[in-house]
Amino acid sequence: xxxxxxxxxxxxxxxxxxxxxxxxxxxxxxxxxxxxxxxxxxxxxxxxxxxxxxxxxxxxxxxxxxxxxxxxxxxxxxxxxxxxxxxxxxxxxxxxxxxxxxxxxxxxxxxxxxxxxxxxxxxxxxxxxxxxxxxxxxxxxxxxxxxxxxxxxxxxxxxxxxxxxxxxxxxxxxxxxxxxx
Amino acid sequence: xxxxxxxxxxxxxxxxxxxxxxxxxxxxxxxxxxxxxxxxxxxxxxxxxxxxxxxxxxxxxxxxxxxxxxxxxxxxxxxxxxxxxxxxxxxxxxxxxxxxxxxxxxxxxxxxxxxxxxxxxxxxxxxxxxxxxxxxxxxxxxxxxxxxxxxxxxxxxxxxxxxxxxxxxxxxxxxxxxxxxxxxxxxxxxxxxxxxxxxxxxxxxxxxxxxxxxxxxxxxxxxxxxxxxxxxxxxxxxxxxxxxxxxxxxxxxxxxxxxxxxxxxxxxxxxxxxxxxxxxxxxxxxxxxxxxxxxxx
Numbered sequence: 001x002x003x004x005x006x007x008x009x010x011x012x013x014x015x016x017x018x019x020x021x022x023x024x025x026x027x028x029x030x031x032x033x034x035x036x037x038x039x040x041x042x043x044x045x046x047x048x049x050x051x052x053x054x055x056x057x058x059x060x061x062x063x064x065x066x067x068x069x070x071x072x073x074x075x076x077x078x079x080x081x082x083x084x085x086x087x088x089x090x091x092x093x094x095x096x097x098x099x100x101x102x103x104x105x106x107x108x109x110x111x112x113x114x115x116x117x118x119x120x121x122x123x124x125x126x127x128x129x130x131x132x133x134x135x136x137x138x139x140x141x142x143x144x145x146x147x148x149x150x151x152x153x154x155x156x157x158x159x160x161x162x163x164x165x166x167x168x169x170x171x172x173x174x175x176x177x178x179x180x181x
Numbered sequence: 182x183x184x185x186x187x188x189x190x191x192x193x194x195x196x197x198x199x200x201x202x203x204x205x206x207x208x209x210x211x212x213x214x215x216x217x218x219x220x221x222x223x224x225x226x227x228x229x230x231x232x233x234x235x236x237x238x239x240x241x242x243x244x245x246x247x248x249x250x251x252x253x254x255x256x257x258x259x260x261x262x263x264x265x266x267x268x269x270x271x272x273x274x275x276x277x278x279x280x281x282x283x284x285x286x287x288x289x290x291x292x293x294x295x296x297x298x299x300x301x302x303x304x305x306x307x308x309x310x311x312x313x314x315x316x317x318x319x320x321x322x323x324x325x326x327x328x329x330x331x332x333x334x335x336x337x338x339x340x341x342x343x344x345x346x347x348x349x350x351x352x353x354x355x356x357x358x359x360x361x362x363x364x365x366x367x368x369x370x371x372x373x374x375x376x377x378x379x380x381x382x383x384x385x386x387x388x389x390x391x392x393x394x395x396x397x398x399x400x401x402x403x404x405x406x407x408x409x410x411x412x413x414x415x416x417x418x419x420x421x422x423x424x425x426x427x428x429x430x431x432x433x434x435x436x437x438x439x440x441x442x443x444x445x446x447x448x449x450x451x452x453x454x455x456x457x458x459x460x461x462x463x464x465x466x467x468x469x470x471x472x473x474x475x476x477x478x
Contacts, residue, residue, distance in 0.1 A: 147457035
């Protein structure tokens with residue numbers, strides 16, 4: 001019957017909605033974690049002070065290793081913004097431990113193997129290393145994304161921040177899931 | 182002249198052959214007009230006939246009235262007029278069946294009645310296709326009323342499920358065009374829930390409801406922008422989490438019904454990912470990637 005066929009076509013239509021569910025790699029418009037991380041990075045940048053005078057001039061550089069969707073989200077939503085008077089510059093870094101100097105360096109979970117060398121090279125540098133794995137603060141990360149009750153939150157290390165010449169704002173500290181002093 | 186109409190006239194002529202010689206009887210005159218293709222003339226006369234004492238209880242008169250109104254309905258162009266004509270046709274045929282204690286006209290009346298009832302369902306489907314859910318609901322209610330009036334024991338669940346699923350899809354489509362319209366979202370949810378209440382194993386309703394909740398959660402996060410500060414982000418996440426959690430059982434149910442369907446594997450992968458459950462998300466991603474192309478249903 002024509003009506004039945006019409007109904008079936010109509011009723012089957014939403015099945016294709018999930019055709020937009022992330023493939024490998026995940027489609028950016030469905031990558032909710034990347035969207036949240038991008039906003040967190042932007043807000044964190046606003047609530048931290050870089051003591052190094054050289055970091056308070058020029059562009060505010062956010063470097064991304066891995067996580068193409070986070071890079072895209074930052075470009076899309078935040079690359080026209082400023083941190084203080086510094087225009088944001090989002091850089092996609094090569095998958096290498098030889099990282100250029102930047103204000104924030106995010107290393108995604110697909111590139112954890114690079115981190116030991118990155119921590120070594122960044123020691124004492126005014127770069128905030130942000131990661132997303134358990135135990136990251138112990139290894140040297142300043143901020144680490146954590147999953148708590150199905151929500152994405154962040155934890156931070158005050159001592160690691162200090163080692164990189166970063167002053168973490170009180171608001172940032174208060175809103176963190178966990179703070180290591 | 183259509184084949185159906187030829188048959189109808191033949192049937193009526195057979196029953197009323199003896200009457201055709203009579204003069205001045207509005208029933209006979211109405212039949213003549215009907216045979217001649219003058220539907221408007223037939224309608225006027227048959228309306229007079231059923232109001233006359235001699236034909237008010239006559240199943241033949243009501244059968245002819247049913248046919249006249251049915252054919253007039255078929256040639257109507259305005260939906261509202263067509264609905265009124267169809268209602269009259271159904272009422273006439275129903276009256277004929279009730280009066281026809283000898284069962285002489287029952288089969289013909291019932292056949293025409295069924296045709297008109299089905300036409301209501303077809304119109305409901307057409308209205309849904311045109312995203313006109315108000316008309317769809319109205320004519321679907323008429324379909325149900327007409328079906329149950331003739332046979333109160335009619336099992337309409339299959340039709341109800343089919344219609345309500347499609348209705349949910351219409352609400353979903355309209356909600357996707359206006360994401361601020363909470364009413365459309367709730368109506369879509371209610372439609373799918375109603376299908377699941379009638380038919381818990383309905384794959385489409387389970388999958389579509391899960392998708393609806395999931396997309397709502399994703400949309401809330403997509404709306405995050407640079408003006409949102411951390412406390413807002415946490416609030417948005419909590420609101421989205423509610424939707425992802427609501428989506429999960431329905432997507433799991435759909436997956437249980439057919440574990441090799443690509444869309445449910447990807448659906449679960451996406452829901453768990455948004456629930457920050459990377460392990461479960463990876464598990465369903467792996468199942469999806471292991472799925473041989475030919476096993477996909």
